Amino acid sequence: MSSTIDEKIQDIENQISRTQKNKSTEHHLGTLKAKLAKLRRKKLDAQLSSKSGSRYGFDVKKAGDGSVVLIGFPSTGKSTLISKITSKQSKIGAYAFTTTKAIPGILFHKGTQIQIIDLPGIIEDASSGKGRGKEVLAVARSADMILVLLEPQEADKFNEKAIKELQKVAIRPGKEKPYVRIKKQDRGGVALSTLTKLTHMSEKTFVGIMREYKIMNASVTVRSDPTIDELIDILEGNRVYPKLMIVVNKIDLASKKLKRKLQEKLPDAIFISALTGENLNLLKDEIVQRLELIKIFLKKQGHKTDFEEPLIVKLNSTIKDVCDKIHRKFASQFRYAVISGPSAKHTNQRVGLEHVVKEGDAITIIVRKF
Ligand SMILES: Nc1nc2c(ncn2[C@@H]2O[C@H](COP(=O)(O)OP(=O)(O)OP(=O)(O)O)[C@@H](O)[C@H]2O)c(=O)[nH]1
Numbered sequence: 001m002s003s004t005i006d007e008k009i010q011d012i013e014n015q016i017s018r019t020q021k022n023k024s025t026e027h028h029l030g031t032l033k034a035k036l037a038k039l040r041r042k043k044l045d046a047q048l049s050s051k052s053g054s055r056y057g058f059d060v061k062k063a064g065d066g067s068v069v070l071i072g073f074p075s076t077g078k079s080t081l082i083s084k085i086t087s088k089q090s091k092i093g094a095y096a097f098t099t100t101k102a103i104p105g106i107l108f109h110k111g112t113q114i115q116i117i118d119l120p121g122i123i124e125d126a127s128s129g130k131g132r133g134k135e136v137l138a139v140a141r142s143a144d145m146i147l148v149l150l151e152p153q154e155a156d157k158f159n160e161k162a163i164k165e166l167q168k169v170a171i172r173p174g175k176e177k178p179y180v181r182i183k184k185q186d187r188g189g190v191a192l193s194t195l196t197k198l199t200h201m202s203e204k205t206f207v208g209i210m211r212e213y214k215i216m217n218a219s220v221t222v223r224s225d226p227t228i229d230e231l232i233d234i235l236e237g238n239r240v241y242p243k244l245m246i247v248v249n250k251i252d253l254a255s256k257k258l259k260r261k262l263q264e265k266l267p268d269a270i271f272i273s274a275l276t277g278e279n280l281n282l283l284k285d286e287i288v289q290r291l292e293l294i295k296i297f298l299k300k301q302g303h304k305t306d307f308e309e310p311l312i313v314k315l316n317s318t319i320k321d322v323c324d325k326i327h328r329k330f331a332s333q334f335r336y337a338v339i340s341g342p343s344a345k346h347t348n349q350r351v352g353l354e355h356v357v358k359e360g361d362a363i364t365i366i367v368r369k370f
């Protein structure tokens with residue numbers, strides 16, 4: 001069966017590459033791309049649900065305030081890095097595929113606890129299951145941040161390859177989810193309301209792509225200016241948008257000239273040596289900063305606010321997220337929350353589970369008693 005999916009994928013890929021890209025073919029290309037995305041999803045679902053082989057060694061329990069996975073080709077120094085910045089010692093070897101499973105550790109930095117997950121190296125075509133690629137990429141899908149660890153030699157090329165493998169399993173590292181809200185309706189066709197002009201496709205193409213996903217009647221609000229691929233991402237629904245950090249390791253081995261060249265090609269990258277410790281503090285700072293964590297304070301009913309031990313949550317967390325962080329049953333017993341601080345309209349505002357908290361809020365959560 002998988003070969004027929006592959007054949008169909010190949011066929012549409014050929015059609016797309018044969019079609020010239022211009023205004024008059026845009027609509028046709030849009031529907032082809034949607035068809036291609038649907039086939040790829042079918043293939044991916046089959047890959048990720050993996051009948052063959054077990055996930056043993058790759059079930060990582062979430063811990064800490066955020067999670068970072070180490071993705072890289074073999075021997076780039078992932079295990080050396082995790083052994084340096086967490087208390088977990090992961091086996092280091094001068095040969096490829098030293099690491100054979102997921103190894104989680106915790107980085108304690110600036111009052112936060114970040115889960116760092118060491119993984120086996122990936123190779124090209126990892127997404128189709130080469131090496132332990134499938135399992136590695138499945139772990140990557142659940143992370144808050146992907147740290148791509150590279151060696152100085154041809155770092156930019158390898159970075160591109162790694163990102164490509166991630167994209168193939170529906171990960172969109174370092175990308176914002178475009179704002180497209182779709183409210184399905186019973187009739188009336190597709191009513192499109194855009195805040196900015198669509199520059200990547202006409203409304204007709206937009207509606208045509210929706211049609212491919214069998215959405216005939218809906219009110220759609222678009223706040224950004226999505227490309228055809230980004231719109232398909234939204235309609236596919238299985239895309240994840242983790243943060244991305246590009247790190248070049250073994251900088252102790254790079255000449256000044258190579259380093260300068262890489263800084264030009266990878267302007268957002270951080271240059272470290274896991275071996276000598278160079279820039280590891282900077283790296284830790286950047287991890288915490290880019291995860292966009294905020295501090296809030298809990299106030300038990302009838303007690304003073306606990307300013308000693310803040311609770312760390314992700315930016316734009318809701319009261320529901322806060323409840324889940326305290327105890328897994330908290331949300332189901334929730335009555336209301338009382339909140340003071342930056343997100344409150346006034347002191348002691350009563351709010352529900354949907355309320356979005358802000359850095360510095362003081363929160364009391366009232367639960368049902370049994
Ligand atoms: N010179 C130098 N060598 C390093 C550095 N970091 C790691 N190494 C060496 O690179 C080799 C591979 O290191 P590992 O940490 O095992 O690499 P890995 O990415 O975990 O490898 P796999 O698990 O096989 O994918 C070892 O010989 C390390 O000592 C560094 O910053 N500088």
Ligand SMILES: [Mg+2]
Pocket residue numbers: 078079080090091092098099118119120121
């Ligand atoms: Mg390793």
